[in-house]
């Protein structure tokens with residue numbers, strides 16, 4: 001099965017052709033792009049991922065009366081640049097770009113380094129979040145915990161794993177110097193995402209953030225490999 005295509009250089013990773021632009025989110029929009037389908041709320045994923053997500057959401061409802069929804073799916077480089085630069089401008093640690101980047105990186109990716117570019121990853125929500133589903137409390141509260149526990153037990157049946165699991169310093173036995181905080185809402189469709197990560201690592205040096213690509217790219221370049229690679233072993237290639 002081929003997923004996605006972008007004109008320009010391509011390489012074959014298993015049966016998936018993955019270009020640098022696929023990895024970096026360098027396309028104008030996911031919805032309407034070849035190989036992507038809509039979840040019906042303006043959010044789009046690669047076709048296989050959307051199909052498996054729907055199966056998982058149906059099962060959550062049938063088996064546990066849990067309604068899942070998707071606050072965020074595929075994001076482009078430009079989408080991520082908007083998020084990143086808004087935080088960069090607001091970040092109070094303004095005198096030290098390195099510290100500033102690391103503070104933002106606790107929860108947000110630099111443009112070109114987000115798994116959301118790949119069309120394989122989703123942020124999940126449920127009606128018990130209490131306003132914001134992308135915070136720890138939404139999944140550890142009395143009402144949120146059963147949803148997380150259902151996902152922990154069942155998501156793998158549909159190919160999904162939680163890449164940002166546990167504390168970043170202990171993930172992978174502390175092999176990587178940095179990593180995102182635990183995100184109980186972020187789930188990844190492993191059969192494709194593992195191939196995307198393998199390809200990312202393969203051509204890593206060509207994907208390094210460069211000066212001018214976004215605010216703070218030079219400071220962030222020091223850390224980007226750690227943040228991309230420090231994921232839970234269950235999601236690893």
Ligand SMILES: [Zn+2]
Pocket residue numbers: 072116122123185186
């Ligand atoms: Zn996410």
